Amino acid sequence: MKPARMLAIALAALPFPALPLLAMEAPAVADLLFINGKVITVDKDFSIRSTVAVKDGKIAAVGGPELAKDWQAARTIDLKGRTLMPGFIDAHLHMKGLSHRSIEPDKAGSIAELGAMVIAKANELGPGEWVAGTGWDEALLAEKRNPTRADLDRIAPKNPVVLVRAGAHSAVANSLALKIAGIDARTPDPEGGLIERGPDGQPTGIIRERTDLVLKYVPADSPAQMRPSYVRALKDLLRLGITSYMEAWTTIDDEPVDRGGIAGGGGNAVRGHTFKQLAAIYADEGETLPRGTLYIMYPGAERLRKFPHHTGFGDDRLKLGPIGESAYDGGFTGPTARTSKDYKGQPGFRGTTFMSESALNEMVATSASLGWQLGIHAIGDEAIDTVAKAYHTALTASPKQDHRWFISHFTMLPTEQTMKTMASDGIWTTAQPNFTYNLEGRYLSVLDGERLDHINPMATPIAQGVNVVMSSDNLPIGPMVGLYSAITRKGMNGHQFALSEAISREDAIRLYTAKAAAVAFDEAKKGTIEPGKFADLIVLDKDPLTVPVELLLQTKVDQTYVDGKLVWNRTGD
Secondary structure (H helix, E strand, O other), rough: OOOOHHHHHHHHHOOOOOOOOOOOOOOOOEEEEEOOOEEEEEOOOEEOOOOOEEEOEEEEEEEOOOHHHHHEEEEEOOOOOEEEOEEEEEEEOOOOOOOOEOOOHHOOOOOOHHHHHHHHHHHHHHOOOOOEEEEEEEHHHHOOOOOHHHHHHHHHHOOOOEEEEEEOEEEOOHHHHHHOOOOOOOOOOOOOOOEOOOOOEEEEEEEEOHHHHHHOOOOOHHHHHHHHHHHHHHHHHHHOOEEEEEOOOOOOOOHHHHHHHOOOOOOOOOOOOEEHHHHHHHHHHHHOEEEEEEEEOOOOOHHHHOOOOOOOOEEEEEEEEEEOOOOEEOOOOOOOOOOOOEEEEEEOOOOEEEOOOHHOOOOHHHHOOOOOOEEEEEOOHHHHHHHHHHHHHHHHHHOOOOOEEEEEEOOOOOHHHHHHHHHHOHHHHHHHHOOHHHHHHHHHHHHOHHHOOOOOOOOOHHHOEEEEEEEOOOOOOHHHHHHHHHHHHOOOOEEEEEEEEEEHHHHHHOOOHHHHHHHHHOOOOOOOOOOOOOOEEEEEEOOOOOOOHHHHHOEEEEEEEEEEEEEEEEEOO
């Protein structure tokens, strides 16, 4: 007789009920289980796993194939070797709403196509109505030049037209728009800006930096009119794998006057949105949107003192971040970034600044005293030196622990002493390596030597001990361009800038996830795939760690999850 049979007979003869020989532990229950994948956790060791369990919107467990035996779930996703990683966190972008009078210049492949868009909108709105839009880029137009006043006059002579360039540091307007704004050959260049002129002294239609001279005349749509396009823009981030973002252009203009607002509310149909508007959207949309952290444009000391909140106010869906972008200088899409040496081929021109050093110091000191993080815009090397100095002055006068102030952009290398001071003061940067790709032509036309080679530096500030975070500033928003540029240092036409500023694939991913979470004080909640953190996850069709580098630009997001809920699905799985 077999031993097992003999044991069963013996147990049956006992005077008490038999107990099980082994107590089998039941599998833990999850809501969602990912199996058979390459899981890039981005933890401190950059561990690679294969299985992730999600429960109640958070990561419950991470491990190897054996983990699938320990958990059962209502839904199991077989990744079939695809890559699962934390959702991207874009620490500096501009969420664009689309007014009823707006076109989408970024979708035009030529000035002719741009013109067709303007004509169609002018016909829709009727004579005299403003036509506006944001996003044209001469490098992406077949003509490889800026559109001009003359182009727009031929297209829509009976409608005022203003179109903002990608990056928002310049715009083109037609004659009717310029006339409404009071701009002609006799108009002097405004403080902090430049009106481009032709050989005849007449404006070409291009206005650098002070685009507000024309934009302020564009009638603003109501929040109700703008809301649908804001929601579409936010949801489109999920398609790109962005599960959290930091919006760099938000105002408190429509708050009550006794809470820092201004009479009439403010806002503009092309650029404006407010904390109040976005909070209302999140109150209605909830978990279908990416998580947001809002920069607040500095409203002045008096208004900011009236506003009852500061950095950190809100919740895990939407909260307040720093005082920023509040630009100190211009940008290279102008180009008006403030540099320490003349622009190539432009003797005496070194860009512009939008405020005095004393005004900068006041903004930093006031914001800090009211409990705000700082994230001031500085692109040129001289501007970076100056903003870092203002931060140092404020922190010396009133030391703060773990403030995580940062400089938005950090496009050029400042002095070595500036970087050492930044590292000592704990100053971060939110950088855009994708500028290297998209603005290749602008850089080649206005910079030279070492300052050209080291444009959008990554490796040097990191080596100096500066915390660097990756973001997009909409040029373009897609994170794959940022990863590609940070790794290869190549522009869209193949020019390779100094490889000494390149970083590894692992570092690039970390800077777009874990480090980006940390600059918003959220490292305990997101940015890595670890137990207890939000299940904000993306599935990629290619492995960003091993795919041939040129194919990074073709890598797609198959699925996006926020709180463990599927919010984007390219494949239909």
